[in-house]
Amino acid sequence: MTSTANTSTSSRRLPGAAAVALAATAALLAGCSSSSDNKSDNPLSGDKASGDTVVVGSNNFAESILLADIYGEALKAKGIKVAYKPNIGTRETTYGLLKNGSVTVLPEYNGALLAYLDKKAAPKTVAATTAAINAKLDSKLTLLDPAPAQNKDSITLNAATAKKYHLTDKSSIADLKDAAKDLVIGASPEFQTRQQGLVGLKSVYKLEFKSFKALDAGGPLTQAALQKNTVQAADIFTTDPTIAKEKFVVLQDTENLFGFENVQPLVSRSGLPQKGVDALNAVSAKLDGAALLDMDGQVQLDDKDPLDVAKAWLKSVGLG
Amino acid sequence: MTGFFDIPSDLQHSWLGLIGLHLREALLPVLAGLVAALPIAQLCARFRWLYPPVLGVTTVLYAVPSLAFFVVLIDYTGQTELTVMIPLAVYSLVVLVPAIVDGVRSVSQETLAAATAMGFGPLRRYLQVQLPIAVPAILAGLRVATVSSISLVSVGALIGNQGALGNLLADAMFYHRPVLAVNSVVTTAVLAILVDALLVLVRLVLTPWMPPGARPKRKAAARPEPAAVAGEEAAR
Amino acid sequence: MNVLNFVNAFFGDSAHWHGYDGIPHRLLEHVQYSLTALGIAAAIGLPVGLVTGHTGRGGNALALVATAARALPSFGLLVLMFVLLGLGLLPVMIPLVVLAVPPILVTTYEAVRSVDPSPVDAARGMGMTEPRILLRVEVPVALPLILSGLRSAAIQIVSTATIAAYVSLGGLGRYIVDGLYQRDYEKVVGGATLVAVLALVTLTVFWAVTRVAVSPGVRRSA
Numbered sequence: 001m002t003s004t005a006n007t008s009t010s011s012r013r014l015p016g017a018a019a020v021a022l023a024a025t026a027a028l029l030a031g032c033s034s035s036s037d038n039k040s041d042n043p044l045s046g047d048k049a050s051g052d053t054v055v056v057g058s059n060n061f062a063e064s065i066l067l068a069d070i071y072g073e074a075l076k077a078k079g080i081k082v083a084y085k086p087n088i089g090t091r092e093t094t095y096g097l098l099k100n101g102s103v104t105v106l107p108e109y110n111g112a113l114l115a116y117l118d119k120k121a122a123p124k125t126v127a128a129t130t131a132a133i134n135a136k137l138d139s140k141l142t143l144l145d146p147a148p149a150q151n152k153d154s155i156t157l158n159a160a161t162a163k164k165y166h167l168t169d170k171s172s173i174a175d176l177k178d179a180a181k182d183l184v185i186g187a188s189p190e191f192q193t194r195q196q197g198l199v200g201l202k203s204v205y206k207l208e209f210k211s212f213k214a215l216d217a218g219g220p221l222t223q224a225a226l227q228k229n230t231v232q233a234a235d236i237f238t239t240d241p242t243i244a245k246e247k248f249v250v251l252q253d254t255e256n257l258f259g260f261e262n263v264q265p266l267v268s269r270s271g272l273p274q275k276g277v278d279a280l281n282a283v284s285a286k287l288d289g290a291a292l293l294d295m296d297g298q299v300q301l302d303d304k305d306p307l308d309v310a311k312a313w314l315k316s317v318g319l320g
Numbered sequence: 321m322t323g324f325f326d327i328p329s330d331l332q333h334s335w336l337g338l339i340g341l342h343l344r345e346a347l348l349p350v351l352a353g354l355v356a357a358l359p360i361a362q363l364c365a366r367f368r369w370l371y372p373p374v375l376g377v378t379t380v381l382y383a384v385p386s387l388a389f390f391v392v393l394i395d396y397t398g399q400t401e402l403t404v405m406i407p408l409a410v411y412s413l414v415v416l417v418p419a420i421v422d423g424v425r426s427v428s429q430e431t432l433a434a435a436t437a438m439g440f441g442p443l444r445r446y447l448q449v450q451l452p453i454a455v456p457a458i459l460a461g462l463r464v465a466t467v468s469s470i471s472l473v474s475v476g477a478l479i480g481n482q483g484a485l486g487n488l489l490a491d492a493m494f495y496h497r498p499v500l501a502v503n504s505v506v507t508t509a510v511l512a513i514l515v516d517a518l519l520v521l522v523r524l525v526l527t528p529w530m531p532p533g534a535r536p537k538r539k540a541a542a543r544p545e546p547a548a549v550a551g552e553e554a555a556r
Numbered sequence: 557m558n559v560l561n562f563v564n565a566f567f568g569d570s571a572h573w574h575g576y577d578g579i580p581h582r583l584l585e586h587v588q589y590s591l592t593a594l595g596i597a598a599a600i601g602l603p604v605g606l607v608t609g610h611t612g613r614g615g616n617a618l619a620l621v622a623t624a625a626r627a628l629p630s631f632g633l634l635v636l637m638f639v640l641l642g643l644g645l646l647p648v649m650i651p652l653v654v655l656a657v658p659p660i661l662v663t664t665y666e667a668v669r670s671v672d673p674s675p676v677d678a679a680r681g682m683g684m685t686e687p688r689i690l691l692r693v694e695v696p697v698a699l700p701l702i703l704s705g706l707r708s709a710a711i712q713i714v715s716t717a718t719i720a721a722y723v724s725l726g727g728l729g730r731y732i733v734d735g736l737y738q739r740d741y742e743k744v745v746g747g748a749t750l751v752a753v754l755a756l757v758t759l760t761v762f763w764a765v766t767r768v769a770v771s772p773g774v775r776r777s778a
Contacts, residue, residue, distance in 0.1 A: 089736070146727065189733060189736075189737040190734075190737045215724045
């Protein structure tokens with residue numbers, strides 16, 4: 001292949017072949033881009049909400065995606081253009097995206113949001129919680145009406161641990177005082193640095209656990225770790241269908257560290273028209289604990305698509 | 321009730337749409353890497369003192385885990401495809417530079433002298449003699465870069481559904497649906513094999529002087545692993 | 557420089573230097589995962605590569621296996637293994653081993669196959685048995701290339717072992733995943749720096765091993 005004659009013949013043939021290959025590549029790439037751009041409201045193509053489209057975001061767990069679908073479909077029913085940006089990440093990330101206008105609407109939980117904004121606040125009512133959040137909230141953002149449905153973070157033990165330390169679902173988190181130093185606690189990584197997490201458990205309940213194991217936001221990692229006793233205590237969402245299934249024991253939050261956790265839409269003031277505000281408030285009025293628990297079960301246990309579940313529920317309450 | 325090809329609504333694409341997205345997120349960076357690697361490699365082949373430091377830098381870049389790369393870029397490019405594609409382009413570059421340099425260097429002095437004697441200028445000599453002879457080595461590098469790029473796109477799922485087929489993995493966890501993870505892994509692997517086969521075909525078309533069964537010189541064939549070569553040089 | 561500030565802050569914080577989430581412990585975990593995966597991959601790749609390289613048979617099958625293994629996405633395999641097998645070390649080891657076997661296997665095969673046939677024939681003529689030919693003649697000559705295969709496998713493992721953190725294991729990936737969820741870039745950059753440094757240390761170790769293990773005669777001719 002180093003012979004000159006050979007090389008020069010082949011090099012004469014080369015440009016043609018190369019052109020064919022390049023054209024094929026170009027066609028392939030063009031095909032790819034057009035196939036993925038077939039949605040006009042492709043949220044992946046840009047970071048800013050464009051024009052009058054409302055961007056509904058969600059955090060990185062199943063219930064948040066479901067709630068975003070409920071909000072989005074309710075807005076669509078009122079003729080508002082909606083783009084979804086699901087599974088963005090944790091609050092630490094999504095709050096920033098709301099502030100810079102990339103996301104217009106996000107399902108939130110009032111107590112958790114307040115703890116993120118103000119570590120010391122401990123309001124006694126839902127209305128006071130909303131007021132306390134609005135006082136700390138970025139001026140471009142506002143909270144709409146809270147729903148009756150709650151989904152709290154919790155300190156939950158597996159059955160064996162509860163038995164060993166003689167704890168029941170009537171016991172307080174404070175009762176872990178002596179046991180905590182022998183227990184591994186598991187939760188999503190951000191739990192480690194949050195007030196509603198290791199920070200608050202230490203300052204409010206004076207609890208220091210043996211170690212922290214980073215899992216996920218009440219998802220399969222957390223459930224599996226608690227079940228296998230890799231961790232003895234974990235942050236499980238109170239709406240989680242596995243609590244009953246696995247006989248997990250949820251401890252009472254007597255000091256109200258995890259506060260109220262009503263589902264509540266956090267929206268950017270300028271991005272959402274009044275009829276959108278009305279639509280979301282109508283959703284919150286109907287969304288109670290039983291409905292949320294039922295929908296969570298459909299999505300996480302029955303393999304149903306969250307969008308279908310959201311649409312069906314909206315229709316059943318006359319908002320779809 | 322949900323079939324193998326039913327994609328959860330939150331991914332906002334059909335199965336085919338995800339494949340298209342995945343190919344674009346994986347292949348555009350390789351293309352960008354190739355475009356950048358050609359001049360860099362030519363400089364390295366021309367000025368030999370430049371090669372070891374370039375290899376040193378690229379080896380370090382290659383060792384940075386993709387997820388860390390993505391997360392740091394979020395601040396600059398947001399949670400977008402671009403954030404996934406930039407690191408992939410860098411990895412491709414790292415794989416391709418040594419491949420091209422070795423390929424171009426493997427052209428013998430006699431061949432170059434012959435080309436010069438035939439009146440080829442430096443540019444024409446590069447385009448019509450050196451580059452074609454380096455094609456097997458370049459394509460060996462391209463194959464590695466492409467397959468690893470297709471695999472790495474999935475990690476983008478961790479920064480907010482930017483991982484195309486990888487997003488199925490996050491949903492498999494959220495919704496307790498293992499079949500979504502199977503779909504993701506199988507589809508990605510098949511894509512990688514098909515694109516790899518396509519590149520082998522391209523090599524056969526581009527190097528008609530080599531019999532189809534012939535392997536490129538051992539050194540090129542045994543170089544699936546870029547960091548190895550890069551590292552060897554850097555450690556010297 | 558933004559990134560340098562992060563690096564400084566991360567390594568300057570004394571809280572990052574002790575306890576189960578301290579740098580020494582996470583580093584140790586990372587090295588443990590990496591060595592285990594490399595050990596398993598070598599136990600699979602080296603013998604198969606040596607035998608196929610020696611006999612010269614099975615090269616095509618080997619190339620197919622390697623291509624298929626390389627096509628499997630590590631992150632996808634990790635999540636799949638978690639949803640199928642549950643928590644533990646096994647779901648992490650499988651993708652790392654799958655990642656590391658192809659470079660070891662292919663390089664070992666190529667290394668042995670490309671040994672100059674004349675000394676091999678001479679050894680056979682002297683009455684050496686086939687295993688002895690492989691171990692006493694072919695392996696010493698092929699050693700530099702075999703080591704380079706192991707090295708690239710090791711580098712890829714060190715870099716990829718970070719994904720173990722996504723299924724709640726430790727290692728340096730912990731800093732990167734935690735940093736993403738906590739939006740704490742100091743941790744992300746610190747973790748990435750540690751991984752890159754570990755990769756460079758790995759390179760140095762292999763360089764040293766090559767110096768010591770490769771016979772001077774082979775080194776000179778290479």
